[in-house]
Amino acid sequence: MRRSDGLIHVLALAPLVWIVFDQLTGQRSINPIQTWTQRSGFSALALLLASLACTPANRIAGVRRAAAWRRPLGLYGFGYALIHVLIFVVIDYAADGSAIMAELAEKRYLIVGALAFAILIPLALTSTAAWQRRLGRQWRRMHRMVYLAVPLAVVHQIWQAKSDIRLAVLFALVTGLVLLMRLPPTTGARRR
Amino acid sequence: MNRIPASEITPEWLYRQRRQFLRSTGALGLAAAALVACGAPAQPAMPAPTQPAVPAPRAAGTADERGDPLTDFDSVTNYNNFYEFSMDKEAVARASAGFVATPWQVTVDGLVRNPQTYAIEDLLGRFDQEERIYRLRCVEGWSMVIPWQGFPLHRLLAEAEPTAEAGYVRFTTLHDPERMPGQRDPWFTWPYVEGLRLDEARHDLTILATGLYGQTLLPQNGAPLRLVVPWKYGFKSIKSIVRIELTAAQPTSLWMASAPHEYGFYANVNPDVAHPRWSQATERRIGELSRRETLPFNGYAADVASLYAGMDLRANY
Ligand code: HEM
Numbered sequence: 001m002r003r004s005d006g007l008i009h010v011l012a013l014a015p016l017v018w019i020v021f022d023q024l025t026g027q028r029s030i031n032p033i034q035t036w037t038q039r040s041g042f043s044a045l046a047l048l049l050a051s052l053a054c055t056p057a058n059r060i061a062g063v064r065r066a067a068a069w070r071r072p073l074g075l076y077g078f079g080y081a082l083i084h085v086l087i088f089v090v091i092d093y094a095a096d097g098s099a100i101m102a103e104l105a106e107k108r109y110l111i112v113g114a115l116a117f118a119i120l121i122p123l124a125l126t127s128t129a130a131w132q133r134r135l136g137r138q139w140r141r142m143h144r145m146v147y148l149a150v151p152l153a154v155v156h157q158i159w160q161a162k163s164d165i166r167l168a169v170l171f172a173l174v175t176g177l178v179l180l181m182r183l184p185p186t187t188g189a190r191r192r
Numbered sequence: 193m194n195r196i197p198a199s200e201i202t203p204e205w206l207y208r209q210r211r212q213f214l215r216s217t218g219a220l221g222l223a224a225a226a227l228v229a230c231g232a233p234a235q236p237a238m239p240a241p242t243q244p245a246v247p248a249p250r251a252a253g254t255a256d257e258r259g260d261p262l263t264d265f266d267s268v269t270n271y272n273n274f275y276e277f278s279m280d281k282e283a284v285a286r287a288s289a290g291f292v293a294t295p296w297q298v299t300v301d302g303l304v305r306n307p308q309t310y311a312i313e314d315l316l317g318r319f320d321q322e323e324r325i326y327r328l329r330c331v332e333g334w335s336m337v338i339p340w341q342g343f344p345l346h347r348l349l350a351e352a353e354p355t356a357e358a359g360y361v362r363f364t365t366l367h368d369p370e371r372m373p374g375q376r377d378p379w380f381t382w383p384y385v386e387g388l389r390l391d392e393a394r395h396d397l398t399i400l401a402t403g404l405y406g407q408t409l410l411p412q413n414g415a416p417l418r419l420v421v422p423w424k425y426g427f428k429s430i431k432s433i434v435r436i437e438l439t440a441a442q443p444t445s446l447w448m449a450s451a452p453h454e455y456g457f458y459a460n461v462n463p464d465v466a467h468p469r470w471s472q473a474t475e476r477r478i479g480e481l482s483r484r485e486t487l488p489f490n491g492y493a494a495d496v497a498s499l500y501a502g503m504d505l506r507a508n509y
Contacts, residue, residue, distance in 0.1 A: 029282060030266075030267045030270060030271040030281075030282060030478060031271065031281075031334055031476065031478060033476065033481065034334070034476075091481070092476075092483070093483070094482055094483070099473075099474065099483075102473070103471055106466050107466075107468060107469065108468065109468065109469060159468065159469070160469050162332070162469065164279065164379055166379070
């Protein structure tokens, strides 16, 4: 492991440390559940985008090491998404199934968020090298689903924003850019 | 203990305002006067002359009429939706700390027989201030219980004498990007505007607030004068008002203009009308972790539902 790899872990864990630090030092938010939801959702999407940016960073910008950051960044992103969803289900709605279903049925931003999360679960579970070997060619095809999950999460972010969607639009632009850079002419696949 | 008159250590306007408050709150005032004159009991030294001796937060009541306890003063003054200062609710208090709300003038005009411009001191002197403990339900799905001081808007309207054509009241917040830096953000069409139907404005629950928790209103809460309409979502209760205009046509509020499908003119608290983002069926009371059911008209249905008899409240959200 190189030093730059360690940096990735530090960066990815920083939002979590920040939340825990605020709790321990009494800098608690006045509406903590909302704050946790927002910070975890933001961190999930930011890390997933960073994960998707690794391949272009490697192939186009020549940051060779980035190929090794893809998996941990993606997994951290999923970890925050899991925290994000658990906060909603367990803390915010006290695991009240009918209230959660009522909210889900009523709000489009939650439907796309839940779709994104549902796609991410099998990807996270099969992210290990063992699964990669076992699934062979299928693995790559399956993991392309992340290019569906992330735009769905961006739509989720846009639809939950209150009138001011500037941050969400920035995320959408970055997503678009990362997706564009994955198109065949820039992937280097043809050069081989 | 030195007997320094309060007038020497307190800006004149604040001193007068506080005297007005003390006068109007009677017996409670006596207790508060003792506090003002002596400083907080635990504090041995007089406060430094540069710091006005602000009375400790206190309210006559401890709960609303349903028995819900007051939200603590710190939360009420540090969790504010006031985009004129910051879009981050927990940053508004800091961002507005330097805002000086005096001198301040409020113009009452439009379709009235007696248009008039009041200095804030006139309003405080003219209308007895009373405490009203109200629930505040934000459209974002959180709520508080706040002890306001203020006076019913209908008293001011009675002085202005709306003409027969007047059907609505349009309220405007100060527009001064120098003092309210959030107004430099071109995303919204400033100034903030809100409106009420005249009968809503005349309802006794509708007040103009000048303080909370026994203190003069702080900038983050809408100093020096704000509307409080407890049965509507919080954004209707416009802050830092400079103009109250009587109109014939229904005013268009800032939120109606910026997102018409989400924010209607009425904005009555209604658990049956969904919002694309926040739950309107339930809410989180600040200071509590579990959700509560949201009540129709925020629990004031017995007082105000008759205002909307025969109206389709799903269409008129
Ligand atoms: C069942 C799945 C999900 C649920 C129930 C859910 C719930 C929520 C809620 C309630 C909010 C609004 C917080 C507020 O401002 O009050 C939110 C915001 C957000 N969510 Fe989710 N979410 C889900 C899935 C996801 C996923 C998979 C991602 C990303 C990978 C994500 C990313 C975000 C982001 C970026 C925000 C905006 C945070 C901000 O204000 O900056 N969500 N989510």
